[in-house]
Amino acid sequence: MYLDFFNLREMPFNITPDPHYLFMSRQHREAHNHVMYGIRERKGFIQLTGEVGSGKTTLCRAVLAELGQNVQTALILNPCLTETQLVRAILEDFGLKTTGKDMLKLIQTLNTFLLAKLEAKENVALLIDEAQNLSLKLMEQIRLLSNLETTHQKLIQIVLIGQPELADKLKDSALRQLRQRITVRYHLGPLDEGEIGAYVAHRLATAGGSSRLFFDTKALHLAFRYSEGIPRLINAVCDHALLAGYVAGTWAIDGRCMKRAIAQLEGKS
Numbered sequence: 001m002y003l004d005f006f007n008l009r010e011m012p013f014n015i016t017p018d019p020h021y022l023f024m025s026r027q028h029r030e031a032h033n034h035v036m037y038g039i040r041e042r043k044g045f046i047q048l049t050g051e052v053g054s055g056k057t058t059l060c061r062a063v064l065a066e067l068g069q070n071v072q073t074a075l076i077l078n079p080c081l082t083e084t085q086l087v088r089a090i091l092e093d094f095g096l097k098t099t100g101k102d103m104l105k106l107i108q109t110l111n112t113f114l115l116a117k118l119e120a121k122e123n124v125a126l127l128i129d130e131a132q133n134l135s136l137k138l139m140e141q142i143r144l145l146s147n148l149e150t151t152h153q154k155l156i157q158i159v160l161i162g163q164p165e166l167a168d169k170l171k172d173s174a175l176r177q178l179r180q181r182i183t184v185r186y187h188l189g190p191l192d193e194g195e196i197g198a199y200v201a202h203r204l205a206t207a208g209g210s211s212r213l214f215f216d217t218k219a220l221h222l223a224f225r226y227s228e229g230i231p232r233l234i235n236a237v238c239d240h241a242l243l244a245g246y247v248a249g250t251w252a253i254d255g256r257c258m259k260r261a262i263a264q265l266e267g268k269s
Contacts, residue, residue: 002246012207013239015053015232019062021206023199023231028059031186035063035159038184039071039125044146044154045181047170048161050188053232056161059188060127071123079134083141090126090145111148114155125157132162136174143178190229196220199231200238215241218255226262237261 003011014021022028031048038046050056064073074093081089087106088098096113098106117124126145128134134142148155160166164187170179191199200215200223215223219241227233238253240261245253 002242005246006209006213006242006251008204008213009208011239012203012209013235013242015235017058017061019058019065021203022055022058022062023195023202025191025195025199027189027191028055031056031059031188032063034184034186035060036066038159039063039067039123039157042123042154042157043183044149044157045178046157046159046184047166047182048159048186048188049164049167051190051230052163053230054188054190055231056188057129058231060129060159060161064127067125070121071125072117073125073127076126076128077130079128079130079138081138083137086138086141087145094124107145107148110145111155114148118150118153118155123157124155125159127159127161129161130163131160132164132166132169134160134169136172139169139175139178143175143181146181190227191224191231191234192229193221193224196224196229196234199234203235203238212251213253214251215253215258216255219253219258222255222258222262226265237265240264 024032035046035048048056048060064075067073072094074090076086076089076093079086084101084103084106087103087110091098091106091110094113096109098109114124128142142158145156146154146158169175197220200220204213215238223234223237223241226237237258241253241257244257244260245251248257
């Protein structure tokens with residue numbers, strides 16, 4: 001609705017995990033470096049946690065885009081599967097044909113693929129999103145996948161991405177073998193208030209916004225207080241604030257626009 005008014009190419013505050021819009025805050029940069037290091041150095045298991053809406057999925061899509069052709073990747077977005085379904089889903093995402101439900105044959109297919117990639121001097125990474133929803137049985141199955149290795153290096157790097165409940169689940173004594181194998185960990189926290197201005201400006205610029213369109217200090221403070229620094233909530237409230245600015249006929253998004261946006265999100269207007 002407001003795109004033409006503000007001369008924007010696209011919606012700047014969509015909540016879809018588009019890596020082009022990833023804002024590299026200090027913590028996002030550190031999280032990115034941890035995941036990239038774990039994959040490139042073949043560390044086996046990497047754990048990335050963060051609150052809902054903190055940008056974990058967007059960050060991992062950026063990692064996937066950056067890894068390059070010498071790293072074969074698979075991304076599992078819905079881990080609520082049986083053990084057989086999970087392995088089949090992994091194989092299919094790697095582009096491998098699967099037939100039957102014989103777990104031994106499925107694992108052999110995966111192992112043959114991994115050895116071929118090693119021979120070609122390529123790496124393999126598996127990213128599992130929403131990993132806090134994995135059952136204990138699936139966690140154990142994933143641990144067994146990590147047994148596919150040579151005497152010198154891991155054949156597959158597994159990134160577990162999830163909410164803080166993932167870290168709590170991994171404390172279960174039944175998962176101690178898996179927990180001990182995780183050598184790279186990072187918890188992604190919210191943005192600091194001092195980062196929110198740069199975050200908003202980055203998204204506006206990425207969407208084609210000019211310097212005429214800006215959020216003033218009061219608007220940014222209210223956005224931070226409402227969102228507590230969680231990017232998804234910042235996006236939601238800033239999207240509504242742009243709509244309020246459009247209705248008011250202004251390119252300067254001020255405190256009044258932000259208050260209207262918060263009221264709409266809270267169902268008070």
